[in-house]
Amino acid sequence: MSVAGGPKWRRRKEARPGEIVAAAFAVFAEKGFAAARLDEIAARAGVSKGALYLYFETKEELFHAVVRDAVAPNVAQVRAAAEAFEGPFADLVRALLPMMAARIAGSGAAKVVKMVIGESRNFPALAQHWHDEVVAPTLSVLSGLIERAQARGEVRPGDPRVHAFSLVGPLMLGVLWREVLEPVGGAPVDLQALAAQHVETALGGLLAREGAAA
Amino acid sequence: MSVAGGPKWRRRKEARPGEIVAAAFAVFAEKGFAAARLDEIAARAGVSKGALYLYFETKEELFHAVVRDAVAPNVAQVRAAAEAFEGPFADLVRALLPMMAARIAGSGAAKVVKMVIGESRNFPALAQHWHDEVVAPTLSVLSGLIERAQARGEVRPGDPRVHAFSLVGPLMLGVLWREVLEPVGGAPVDLQALAAQHVETALGGLLAREGAAA
DNA sequence: GCTATAAATGACCCGCGAGTTATTACGCCT
DNA sequence: AGGCGTAATAACTCGCGGGTCATTTATAGC
Numbered sequence: 163m164s165v166a167g168g169p170k171w172r173r174r175k176e177a178r179p180g181e182i183v184a185a186a187f188a189v190f191a192e193k194g195f196a197a198a199r200l201d202e203i204a205a206r207a208g209v210s211k212g213a214l215y216l217y218f219e220t221k222e223e224l225f226h227a228v229v230r231d232a233v234a235p236n237v238a239q240v241r242a243a244a245e246a247f248e249g250p251f252a253d254l255v256r257a258l259l260p261m262m263a264a265r266i267a268g269s270g271a272a273k274v275v276k277m278v279i280g281e282s283r284n285f286p287a288l289a290q291h292w293h294d295e296v297v298a299p300t301l302s303v304l305s306g307l308i309e310r311a312q313a314r315g316e317v318r319p320g321d322p323r324v325h326a327f328s329l330v331g332p333l334m335l336g337v338l339w340r341e342v343l344e345p346v347g348g349a350p351v352d353l354q355a356l357a358a359q360h361v362e363t364a365l366g367g368l369l370a371r372e373g374a375a376a
Numbered sequence: 377m378s379v380a381g382g383p384k385w386r387r388r389k390e391a392r393p394g395e396i397v398a399a400a401f402a403v404f405a406e407k408g409f410a411a412a413r414l415d416e417i418a419a420r421a422g423v424s425k426g427a428l429y430l431y432f433e434t435k436e437e438l439f440h441a442v443v444r445d446a447v448a449p450n451v452a453q454v455r456a457a458a459e460a461f462e463g464p465f466a467d468l469v470r471a472l473l474p475m476m477a478a479r480i481a482g483s484g485a486a487k488v489v490k491m492v493i494g495e496s497r498n499f500p501a502l503a504q505h506w507h508d509e510v511v512a513p514t515l516s517v518l519s520g521l522i523e524r525a526q527a528r529g530e531v532r533p534g535d536p537r538v539h540a541f542s543l544v545g546p547l548m549l550g551v552l553w554r555e556v557l558e559p560v561g562g563a564p565v566d567l568q569a570l571a572a573q574h575v576e577t578a579l580g581g582l583l584a585r586e587g588a589a590a
Numbered sequence: 591g592c593t594a595t596a597a598a599t600g601a602c603c604c605g606c607g608a609g610t611t612a613t614t615a616c617g618c619c620t
Numbered sequence: 621a622g623g624c625g626t627a628a629t630a631a632c633t634c635g636c637g638g639g640t641c642a643t644t645t646a647t648a649g650c
Contacts, residue, residue, distance in 0.1 A: 173597050173646055196410035197498050200638065210599045212640080221638070280494020282556045284411050290560035297557060318580075323563075324546075324573045331546030331574075332538075338548075342496045343511060346504035349537075359538045360545075366532075367580030387616055387627050414608065424629050426610080435608070592650085599644070606636090614629070620622100 182207045187228045191273035195281045251311035263357040332360045396421045405487035409495045465525035477571040
């Protein structure tokens with residue numbers, strides 16, 4: 163409706179891909195892969211459906227691009243923070259969990275998680291990418307930290323991977339709760355409060371007791 | 377190809393709905409709602425697509441029936457077991473978590489969880505039903521138990537709902553891991569072992585310490 | 591300004607799958 | 621036995637959405 167002779171569209175080869183991925187992210191997060199409509203993605207990106215195919219071969223490739231872009235930076239940062247830390251295990255955990263909570267809640271990572279879970283059967287390649295690039299590295303950093311803390315006698319014995327689950331499981335549950343149940347009437351969850359209280363609970367179970375025998 | 381004059385089909389009004397729901401459960405669990413094909417459900421139920429519509433109005437109603445049937449009995453049993461228990465909190469938890477783990481892994485409940493998460497935006501009614509009938513009651517039983525244990529001085533202070541998250545979160549994470557990540561190369565998770573170790577960790581953080589001041 | 595290039599469009603195609611319906615045939619009931 | 625009510629079928633419709641392509645139009649270079 164631009165009556166005042168502005169051009170109908172502009173050539174912006176550089177900017178398009180990013181805008182398209184952003185729009186696709188929003189629609190995929192809202193609807194899931196199968197129910198997302200290319201027309202809607204195109205509309206939100208301010209572009210025609212045909213233009214999508216100038217930059218992405220198929221809907222599925224677009225899906226992959228979305229997951230890549232939305233997630234990579236956060237993982238790297240959490241990893242760096244964890245590996246740079248030098249103090250006692252308890253302090254590290256007290257810093258790390260709230261950081262993860264904030265990062266997951268802040269970015270759209272939670273929506274991506276939901277998306278990956280929902281479409282994992284239909285797009286195993288996506289779930290695999292997610293596992294290889296996000297979950298496995300994070301878990302490996304975490305259980306490495308736990309293992310070293312065990313060697314120093316700070317943390318009780320036990321499978322370090324299971325200990326890692328004990329640490330982050332409740333956080334993940336909280337994230338999914340917010341994403342899935344709150345919109346349909348579930349009682350709100352304060353992720354920061356959850357992280358704070360759970361860290362103390364988990365540490366109570368993980369740390370070797372000072373006055374204890376074993 | 378029954379050349380030897382058996383009838384082409386039989387009238388089994390009573391048995392059909394159950395068989396259809398079972399077949400639908402399998403297909404929905406594998407593909408998710410949107411990607412599930414009514415033709416495939418019908419084929420697995422040994423029935424024509426038209427027959428589905430004799431028993432269910434729409435695909436979505438069939439989806440609802442699946443969730444209802446697959447989940448209700450398990451919840452009731454866990455709830456009953458939890459409320460009947462009379463001993464100290466620690467023993468209850470040591471019995472309850474492995475039981476939940478077994479029940480979730482054994483039935484197809486894990487697949488339903490994945491399904492509900494994936495389709496929650498497109499079918500809020502389903503997520504709501506799940507919340508009202510499954511999650512909220514379970515959580516309420518659990519945090520009730522914790523609250524009473526706190527009153528008896530067995531469990532440390534803190535939001536009982538968050539404590540409940542601390543207890544079951546890692547279990548849920550394990551379930552999702554098995555469901556989503558193991559099929560694409562994730563390291564296997566032994567749910568029973570996870571439950572056993574995590575229970576002790578969680579109790580270590582939840583139980584009031586005998587020799588402690590507060 | 592004019593032209594060549596390629597970014598972008600939007601009308602189109604076509605297969606697929608949810609839902610419908612005219613027809614068939616099972617099996618109870620007398 | 622045979623007739624009737626209805627469970628069940630199978631071929632159908634029809635709209636939707638992923639993907640295509642001939643055409644339009646911005647813009648860089650001369």
